[in-house]
Amino acid sequence: MNITRRDLMLGAAAFGLMNIAAQLPAFAQNPDAKPEKTDLMLGVGGKPLFYYLPLTIAERLGFFEEQELNVTVNDFGGGAKSLQALIGGSVDVVTGAYEHTLRMQHRGQDIKAICELGRFPGICIGVRSDLADEIKTIADLKGRNVGVTAPGSSTSLFLQYAMIKNGLAADDASIIGVGGGASAVAAIKKGDIAALVHLDPVITKLEVDGDIKILLDTRTEEGTRALFDGTNPAAIVYMQQSFITANPVTTQRVVNAFVKALNWIHNATPDEVADAVPEEYLFGDRELYKTGFVKSRAMYSEKGFVAEDGFKSMYDMLKKLDPDLADSDLKFSQTFDPRFVEYANI
Template sequence: MKMRILLLAASLLFPAIAFPGLGAAQAADVEKPNLTIGVGGKPLLYYLPLTLAERLGYFKDEGLTVEINDFGGGAKSLQALIGGSVDGVTGAFEHTIRMQQKKQDIRAVIDLGRYPGIVLAVRKSEADKIKTVADLKGKNIGVTAPGSSTHILVQYAFAKAGLKQDDASFIGVGGGASGVAAMQKGEIDAISHLDPVISKLDELGLINVLIDTRTTEGTEQLFGAMNPAAVLYFKESFIQANPKTVQALTNAFYRTLKWLEKATPEEVAAAVPEEYWLGDKALYIKAFNASRPSFSTDGNIDDASRKAALNLIATTDPTIDPASIDLSKTFDGSFLAKAKSQ
């Protein structure tokens, strides 16, 4: 009896000691416990759920060791997935549509952002000349990377304004402080970017905002509906070969979304690396508050949102034939359903 009491006490106080094989058993249960995820601009709030899942230990809780490769933009992380150097990507949902047209079966399994969270802003010194999207003709516009979601959003706005996609020059400025530096140095006339970069530029008094998709109002004004943003996506072949691994990742991200839904801004700031603050914790908190509505709370992508994403792509890419796209193949909700049931 004394031994049983001691074992019970040990299990309550030191669960890792009482059950030393638990983590190993979890890791052995997934097909690929060591894997790599690509991302294009990890410090951006667009990808905050990825950083939180990592920093809060949720990947490890699922028996996974996740290496994160940070690229200069979402288009580059997509290229890494197609090339086979990463197993999955946290990137824009629209890539699942674009790649279907190219006969590549890429599928999202959980939504991380329900709004793009992208802001199109102009240099304040040019604000008297650039009052509308049409006024950007002939200008230099900074984006995280050509072909990334920040670039595509401007292309969509151009189409609505009657401009051609090559009516301006698009310059890759990266995903972090380099975007701020490009505006400070006068290398660009406008910028399509995300927080905390946008909030930093705003605080410095360098920009005037033209389009803001961090909010419901701004998103609906541009797209006429909701538009899913960052998701976790894989090649369908990887999903088929590694269903337990995909489930474990979906579990970790869904748990992160639920934590994020209730977390205070101070808790979020404390959870991310200090370099994400761009030297100003209060600014990071301000940026998070501005972008908070953009994060998904349930991870789902409904039919209307998928159609809005298809419309965005079809409008900006004449090679996309909407009739040839099967939207049911862009999102596999089975893993999310199981994560919710757990």
């Protein structure tokens, strides 16, 4: 029998899949296994933002229901509040910032990411247009009121890190929580803040209306590497390890839904995305929303895997921001369990 190069490659691929399956718990190898818990509470901070679009898609297109899950979404004022809800036990799962898993592991809370949603932060720093002649660089934010989704959230940390990288102290600007969506837009339009650290569609709305000038943009790989010197995982799905251990099938079903949403996002047209989200997410301007999606599409994870170099980038940032973490020694494996994403991608 003649064995071709193609046969060898197919055989190697099959062996690789078998090897992955062999490393997974027995539940993942049984497609008929039923979820241990079907009614889930999910916490998020700012659901209308593009940062959390995979959640909206999974919810609106019925991907959770396909996995026999009934997911109730609790939209908090910011990511830090979602984390508090998870620690307090009022939600089972969170879509939030990857840095939360690092901070909690350092504090002895066994919380792990199970799926990456965003490989770039997608966060922008925009200054009010009427102040653009005064605030031309990040360093010029010193002494200014700067809006973020919520103090302690990923947008707040992003601002602090950008200031440190530009020669300021982390507290050289006044950090103001302005929430997500319309409240953030209003804060700029009313002149309550000098600059805003936020995400799409808020940023694109303010850009198109001429209300802000962009100082820093991490919706792209180029902009992300310029600030972080590498990739920087953003939104993820995370749970307490105790929940994962007690509910492995449920955990797998949650990841299956999010991986399907990521695949859908990468193949959807802007019109399909605009059709899928609630009408109020469009800010009354469908074309603007589509423009924001096009600008942000590159930030979404391809397969749901957190990259180890992304962990290192995030960890370096936190060590600079938080003296309590400066001498810590976290391992990548403490923050991300890849088994569920591996199985979802087979």
